[in-house]
Amino acid sequence: MTLYIPSNTTFGQVSFNTPNLSGDYDLVIQSQWGKEVWVWSLVLLETNDRYTEFTLTFTSDEQKAHVNGIYNYQLQQDGNVIESGLLKLVVEDGGSFGTTEYISDNDDREATVYYRPEY
Numbered sequence: 001m002t003l004y005i006p007s008n009t010t011f012g013q014v015s016f017n018t019p020n021l022s023g024d025y026d027l028v029i030q031s032q033w034g035k036e037v038w039v040w041s042l043v044l045l046e047t048n049d050r051y052t053e054f055t056l057t058f059t060s061d062e063q064k065a066h067v068n069g070i071y072n073y074q075l076q077q078d079g080n081v082i083e084s085g086l087l088k089l090v091v092e093d094g095g096s097f098g099t100t101e102y103i104s105d106n107d108d109r110e111a112t113v114y115y116r117p118e119y
Contacts, residue, residue, distance in 0.1 A: 001015075003087055003089050004090045006092050009063075013055050013056075014042070014054050015051050016054075017051055017083070018082055019047065019049050021047050022044070024041070025075055026039055026040065026075075027039070027075060028074045029071040029072065029074075029089070040057070042054035042055070065091075067089055067091055069088075069089060070086060071088075071089055072085075072087070073085060
């Protein structure tokens with residue numbers, strides 16, 4: 001399953017193949033690499049005999065974070081797992097890497113040239 005969060009929005013929609021759900025649910029995702037866990041409360045949008053669709057709210061910090069990746073997910077109701085599997089989380093902006101741009105102080109573009117005659 002893929003959860004796509006477009007830029008400049010703080011909500012997303014997620015669908016599950018579990019039909020006719022009612023009540024309060026949580027989406028719990030765990031990073032496969034760092035084992036970080038995030039929990040979102042889901043708001044029921046639509047349910048029928050084939051699937052159930054929810055909306056969830058992303059905070060602005062989560063929107064800016066670099067969270068693109070593959071996660072293990074669980075759809076939970078009162079701590080009971082209803083559905084589980086893999087989730088691909090895609091945030092359009094992708095976030096920042098926390099790096100600082102390097103600006104050279106070499107305005108003359110002088111370079112050191114090494115000559116190796118064996119080439």
